[in-house]
Structures are given as structure tokens and as C-alpha cells.
Amino acid sequence: MGASLHQRINVRALMPMQTVILHTPKGGSGKSTLARELAVAAASTLQVALADLDPQGTTSGWYQRRGAVSPVLVNMDPAKPTWHLVEAGVELLVIDTPPGQPPYIGKLLASADLVLVPVRPTPDDLLAAAPIASSLARHPAWAFVLSQVPPRTRLLAGALRQLAALGRVAPVHFTFRADYPAAAISGQAASEFTGKASEEALGLWAYVQTILRGSDAVTPNGKAGRPDRAQGHRTGSSSR
Ligand SMILES: Nc1ncnc2c1ncn2[C@@H]1O[C@H](COP(=O)(O)OP(=O)(O)O)[C@@H](O)[C@H]1O
Numbered sequence: 001m002g003a004s005l006h007q008r009i010n011v012r013a014l015m016p017m018q019t020v021i022l023h024t025p026k027g028g029s030g031k032s033t034l035a036r037e038l039a040v041a042a043a044s045t046l047q048v049a050l051a052d053l054d055p056q057g058t059t060s061g062w063y064q065r066r067g068a069v070s071p072v073l074v075n076m077d078p079a080k081p082t083w084h085l086v087e088a089g090v091e092l093l094v095i096d097t098p099p100g101q102p103p104y105i106g107k108l109l110a111s112a113d114l115v116l117v118p119v120r121p122t123p124d125d126l127l128a129a130a131p132i133a134s135s136l137a138r139h140p141a142w143a144f145v146l147s148q149v150p151p152r153t154r155l156l157a158g159a160l161r162q163l164a165a166l167g168r169v170a171p172v173h174f175t176f177r178a179d180y181p182a183a184a185i186s187g188q189a190a191s192e193f194t195g196k197a198s199e200e201a202l203g204l205w206a207y208v209q210t211i212l213r214g215s216d217a218v219t220p221n222g223k224a225g226r227p228d229r230a231q232g233h234r235t236g237s238s239s240r
């Protein structure tokens, strides 16, 4: 952690820090988009740090365009502990990972409080979902998140069925919307505007909070409720 983090976040007594990792070996699935949306949504109530482990620097570039101090972008060595972030008062660490399987990824995922796996509802992404589910089988908290779902598509129902057979599915999905890349142009997130994309992003953050608090019972709108079944919940946002 550089001095700049200390300048932006008051150093205070040790607080628990939770970690959410966006992971899938598939490139273009939505890791960076979800990481930024979650970090920004969470930053309205928490001290949030965002780490970009992708050498392509998508999220770092977004942050440079942002011009806002929160969430704060931090340098992180994925092979080293993150006590410095805890000491700096970070309450939530969101980690954006590169495509592929870097050597550190197994240990990093095991250390996370939650792993989110974005998946597009395409045959290629769905085929890749089974090995990812196997690799996360022993992790206590991970979930697929459907990403870039075309509006009004029949692909959605089939994708949900297939993913629910492999693991937990977030009850909120991200529709393919220009609002996501449009917000990123100026280093913002869709959740900083009004509209359907904002509702999806805030809905995902609501779901993430239920998992981090130890309960994943949410309804499609992110409100407390009963899950459909132990694994593979109903998806929330209808395809629009
Ligand atoms: N829900 C969405 N709607 C429209 N475009 C999206 C959406 N999610 C991601 N994108 C775009 O798709 C591309 C890949 O997304 P990205 O989040 O960078 O994936 P990854 O980090 O997994 O490689 C980017 O250009 C991003 O702006």
C-alpha cells in the first residue's frame, strides 16, 4: 500500500476486512465491469479498496479517468497478506483478476470471503463453467453471475438451468446495456446514474451483502426473502 492510501483512508483500529474476488479464466466475461460496479456501489457505505491484478490494467485505466477518491485503487501482491489494507481501515476489498489461471489464483480464491464468476449466456462461456465450478467446489461462498445477457433472449432460461446444476447463481444478472461502458468512459459506474443498469448493479451489491453477512436468501430485487433452493436461485432481473 502506498502513502496515498493512508492519505485517503484514516488509519484506525483493526477492523475485519472482507474480500470479494471476480474470477473466471474467460476473457471478456465481465470481471472488470462487475468489480467496478460492486466497488462503487459498496463505497457509498463502506471504505472500499479495489485491486487490479490484470496486467492489461483495464480497471486501473478506469480509475485514472475517475477523478474521485472512492473507492480507492490499491497495489496488491496477490502472493502476500493484505494486513496493510486492514490497518488502513479498508472494510471491503474487491479484486479484479486477469483471464487465465495465474499461479497464485488458487490460494487467492481460497482466501476470499466470496468469489463471483461472471458468465455470458453463450455456449462457449457455459462450457467453461463446469471446470470453474469444479475448481471452486470446496469454496464455502462462490456464485455465478450472468453477464451481458441480451434483452429478451431465450438464452437466459437455458443458461440459468445449466449454471444452477453446477452451483449457486446470483439472483440478479447484468443485461447487455450501453450504460455500463458509457459510464466507464469517464471512470464512473452505472450505479452512479439512474436506470436499469443502476438497478442491476445495486441489486448485485445487495445480494453480495447477504452472502457476506452469512445469508444468501434474497429475492430478485435484492430484498431479504426465501431462496428457491439450496443452490441455483431464481435469477432476478427479467430480460428486458
Ligand atoms: N453488461 C454489459 N453490457 C454491455 N457491455 C458490457 C457489459 N459487461 C461488460 N461489457 C463490456 O464487455 C467488455 C468486456 O467486459 P469486461 O468487464 O472488461 O470483462 P473481463 O474483465 O472479464 O475481461 C468490455 O468492453 C465491457 O465494457
Ligand SMILES: [Mg+2]
Pocket (backbone or CB within 6 Å): 031, 032, 033, 054, 058, 096, 097, 098
Ligand atoms: Mg478485465
